[in-house]
Amino acid sequence: MPEPTKGRVVGLQERPLGRTTLRTYRTKADIDDIIPNDRQPRLGPKEDEELQRQIDDNEGLFEPLLVEPHPEISGKFRIIDGERRWANSRVLVGQGKSQYRQVPIEVTDRTLSEEDRLRVWIYIHRQRKEWDAKEKEMVAYRLIQLVGRASAANMLGITFKELDKLTEVFELSERFKGLKDDAASLTWARELLGVSKKLLTPSVIDAVVDKVARKRITNSKDLRKLRSILPDPVASSHFMTRDGDLESAMLRLRAAPQQKVKVGLVDDLDTVVESVKNVPWATLSELKNDPEFLKKIDEATKLLSSLRTTLSS
Template sequence: MSSERRGLGKGLEALIPPAPTPSGVTEVEVDRIVPNPRQPRQALDPEALQELATSIEEQGLVQPLVVTEVEGGFQLLVGERRWRAAQLAGLEMVPVVIREATPQQMVELALVENLQREDLNPLETATAYQQLVEEFGMTQQEVADKVGKNRVTVTNTLRLLKLPDEVKNALLSDEISEGHARAMLRLRGGVAQLQVLQAIINKGLSVRQTEDLVRRMVEEPKTEPKPPQKSPELRALEDEFRQALGTKVNLTQGSRGGRLVIYYYSDEELQGIYDVIVGD
């Protein structure tokens, strides 16, 4: 096991100590259980859920759910997939372990459970990290310690939330991978990121190809816009001014007038220009 997953092995006891009352396995009605509103996972695979329901029909629910008591029933802490599959399988009673938990512990436990199972989409993970930081005042380092990741990993995951909605939706629907999304973070502005997204989808770019494309876009020098070409008539008039004044002249013309710039390089030249224009 790598050092980055060190916190995930601590298990339920480390995050939520047993309640002061006996907390062994007991049976409760499945319809008295409500889902964890702080569950970071936003979607469940219907096909995988049905497969689990079929297994539960045949073998029963072997691993108990973990719940906490709330008014009128119980709230899930661990085991939402098993709970929903048990409902599909038609179970009326399910085994549970009852624990006490604060709102913060509910987020932490749901997050750690899904990270252990690698069930979360990167955006779901980022949203859970953000909830721990913003709602419970945890630092990114504290979040990293809690879930067994290093701080840089947590920081980079949180940055995914800054991507345009179109990119985030593509990541949620598996049109692009986390590697594609991370590559786009180098770009400033949603327009460029959306251009890369379309290139990934239309051309089937790999993560490495996406990184190369982004690098070229970042390193591409910004060229100054070329001034509009002057008409022959305007150039001829500019030459006449130059000859008459004996110095460099720049004449530009727009739709509502123009500008005549006369250059001089000494007081004597300025006096000469004055004499030509104003006279004695």
């Protein structure tokens, strides 16, 4: 069976993408005739086992790669959008699955300018759910490297202040290592930067990064407790020690009157104990399959453990 002719135009169509309208045609190309763009906005690893499984299950790519005629290599195409799909198809081909060697592509009728190429990529990715989850900060940071601060703000349609905020989040996220999900580091950074700038000194940031790496803090939303801890000298000082954590620091917040807190805490614990004693075992048996209830049990256990440690010290 003869291979498809490279670059054969089978009918041009107009594809409006924001302020840029492309004229494209669809065909297929050998995976080795497609070359990634080294000035692509997306950073980080491209290989993804889940995406490879999806490609394999669908017996190929459902959505063609958007490519342009390579400006320097005749007969080759350069990727505008779809580098992850290309990279993971290439992995499958490397595993001996040659049926994925021919890749569906949508080809522009010309090589784009860098500004048009970036605008098209941004427009496409803004339509996807990943944009708010993990891409906008990364893209802002990368665009500044590629085209400078003024052009980056213009392409994203945001102010310099908004651009600086996005890059600040991305730079901080790069310090959170060892998390299961790439997007999680951005979530941690966003939460931490929600704390007042006056309180968020470099040493506090260092302490948080260290405690997250050592699993002393495991939920990014718990960082909101720093808004109460950091203004308090005693609680803040304790948190900054190597063994301090959010829960034990919260226990050191100044309280007035102390005796009222003590009595109230004892009464609350008595209430919890009596409540547990009075729950029928049949009901408890049903709750063992309730993930939200089990999560609350774990949180309570952790808090009580920190309380016991504090009282023993």
